[in-house]
Amino acid sequence: MSAFDLPRLKLPLTPAAARALTLGDLFLLDGEAVATVGMPTQKRMVSEVAAGREMPTPMRGGAFFHMGVSYDEADGRPGRLHYVNPTTSSRFNGLMPSLIRELGLTSVGGKGGLSRESADAMREVGCVYFSFVGGASALLSDGVEEVVDCAWNDLIMQFRLNRIRLGGFGPVTVAIDAHGNSIYERLMTSAQARLPEILQALRAPLSPVDENY
Structure with missing residues (x-):
């Protein structure tokens, strides 16, 4: 059970449910998602969809996490x-x-x-990006109830398509909403606006050091 008193979202979302979420919203997640950290995995995924083939585990209209998963394994x-x-x-x-x-x-x-190109694709289909807390593996792991299945077992465990069942996973933040708004772009714009002020402050002469210090 999570220690966070936050609203819960059940995955997978519908496009309409994704579009109803607001930038900056905090949630705990329930339901199922597919997770991998593998670059070769995602290149294979692109090749498979380009060839008109379905993924080996259900993903259409679902949730996809950039996240490694480690677990015991028996008979594949x-x-x-x-x-x-x-x-x-x-x-x-x-x-x-x-x-x-x-x-x-x-x-x-x-x-x-993710990039502006990804945010544009998310706006088109009705998709949000959830930001996970960095350096909080133990916290996030507590929100995973089970590894349901895995696919592409020729790859190392963390690179496979691992389907996980969530129960209070998070907290997560809606960092890119389904209308193309991005917290990351807003932070970059704010930082760029402040850059001249910061550079000016860095060029200012240092105050004399107090001899009695």
Whole structure:
């Protein structure tokens, strides 16, 4: 049970439910998502959808997390969860617009946000980006009830398509909404606006040091 008193969202979302969420909203997540950290995995996903083939685990209209999953394994089946650990989503900027559109994803999650091209794709299909707390593997792992299934077992465990069941996963923040608004872009704009002031302050002469200090 989570220690956070936050509203709960059940995944997967519908496009309409995704569009009803507001930038900056905080939630705990229930339901199911597919997670991986693998660059080769996502390149394979792009190739598969380009060839008109379905993913080996249901993903259409679902939730997709940039997150490693570690667990016991017996006879190729996942067992007891060890931990989950999110990775930086911007690593996959070149791949995500295609995956969001072709799979009709309604939520994506990870650290560090996604590009404007991804945000545009999210606006088109009705998808949000959930920002996960960095450096909080233990906290996030407590919100994963089970590793339901895995696919592409030729890959190392964290690179597979791992389907996980969530129960109070989070807290997560709506950092890119389904209307194309991005917290990351707003922060960048604010930082750029303050840059001249910061540079001016850095160029200012230092005050003399008090001899009695």
